[in-house]
Amino acid sequence: MQKERLKKYKNILLNEKNRLEKEIKNFQDEEKLNQQESTGELSSYDNHPGDAGSETFEREMDLGLKDNTFTLMKQVDDALDKIKSGNYGICQKCGVSINDDRLGVVPYTSFCEGCQEGEEAIEGVRERPIEEGTVHPPFRGFNDNDEGIEYDAEDAW
Secondary structure, rough: OHHHHHHHHHHHHHHHHHHHHHHHHHHHHHOOOHHHHHHHHHHHOOOOOHHHHHHHHHOOOOOOHHHHHHHHHHHHHHHHHHHHHHOOOOOOOOOEEEHHHHHHHOOOOOOOHHHHHHHHHHOOOOOOOHHHHOOOOOOOOOOOOOOOOOOEOOOOO
8 A cells, every 4th residue: 555545544543543542531531420420410219210310321321322432443453553564454354455435434344345234244144042041931821712812821810
């Protein structure tokens, strides 16, 4: 890859790294606050339980976003390491040069477009959880063969 192009992508990656570092710092600052401090409420006694559930959901979502930010940071660091080693812009799977259009959109990518589609197709094929095998039938009882209506003998008198 030409030096000018490498310099361009290195600058893009460094800017992205700085943005991600600021985002991580914001998450860490927010994490230090307990739920009472983050909501600004003096007491949760007079709040509806649904409000507390919503606040808990928001905090859990922030943790997920923080994890995603760390994942992106790792990918950016890996891309910067590839620039240093001279392997940047080369598909990790097939060894073909990754085109500029793709690098312009996802500068930390490790795969060309074709290999990325293949990776996503593999990830998309998942078997159902083993626990679902125990779900059917949903309860013990009997079927009186009348249009699929089942009788729940467990909860009946």
